[in-house]
Amino acid sequence: MDLTDIQTVKSLLTHYNLTAQKSLGQHFLIDAGALRTMLEAADLSKNDFVVEVGPGFGVLTLPVAERAGRVLAVETDKKLISILKALSSGTPNIDLLPANVLKLESRQLHDRYRQWSRVKSGRTRYKLVSNLPYYITSPILKQFLETSYRPDLIVVMVQREVAERIAAKPGEMSLLSVSVQFFGQPEIVRTVTKQSFWPKPEVDSAILKITPHPKLPWDVDDVRFFFRMVKAGFGERRKQLHNSLSGGLHIDDKLARNLLAGAGIDPKTRAQDLSVERWVKLYRQLKSTL
Secondary structure, eight states: OOTTOHHHHHHHHHHTTOOOOGGGTOOEEOOHHHHHHHHHHHTOOTTEEEEEEOOTTTTTHHHHHHHSSEEEEEEOOHHHHHHHHHHTTTOTTEEEEESOGGGSOHHHHHHHHHHHHTTSOSOOEEEEEEEOOGGGHHHHHHHHHSSSSOOSEEEEEEEHHHHHHHTOOTTSOOHHHHHHHHHEEEEEEEEEOGGGEESOOSSOEEEEEEEEOSSOOSOOSOHHHHHHHHHHHTTTTTSOHHHHHHHHHTOOHHHHHHHHHHTTOOTTOOGGGOOHHHHHHHHHHHHHHO
């Protein structure tokens, strides 16, 4: 059964008396080329444990299961779970978890990986490979990155604009790009047009590959305070950084200017111009002063 075929998808929906729930981000991938690209980017092997969020009918789940050792598919729609259970009945290495992934702790998912890895020989890898619902992209990335249980690799289909924001360079940085790049290295593998989905969404998508840092390379001993500082910097995007920091951190403007100068940053710089490395330098200056 070709699940990238639009007639197959429509037939399944009709057969099970379902409609695509746009409110849940249910846009089914009907582009075999984009699917192949995702699989190639995920670099799968039988020593891989893969978490998939929102598997739908299994257009990604089934080919991932052919290549990976184990797949944990997390789905909140009970009707889709029953369909996927039937379609994957001959694929024993797929586990279906009926749950809202945002209500799960990262440790719960990682524990599933650890349980499976204990019975495997050789080095095993933990990966997130998903066509993410647009409306929960940021919280899911936050959930999987801002933890001690980060995957070894993340390959996700997301809204193109979001992917571009995440992979931005200094000059176009945002709170989102700093938040992701602090924990890993993002790369846009390819863009995917809206015509690659049914029902067709309003925007194009992109395949985003994130390689999380096994160990954070930054000299940051208080991550919460670091992001409090970054959020203050982006609090008023159009303002120069000394103004944003003084207002967001409730410090004197002169102190904010001195902190920036001490970190080798022009006080007139704006938040979007700073790389993660320069934010870390500013953090170290701030911690040594306050």
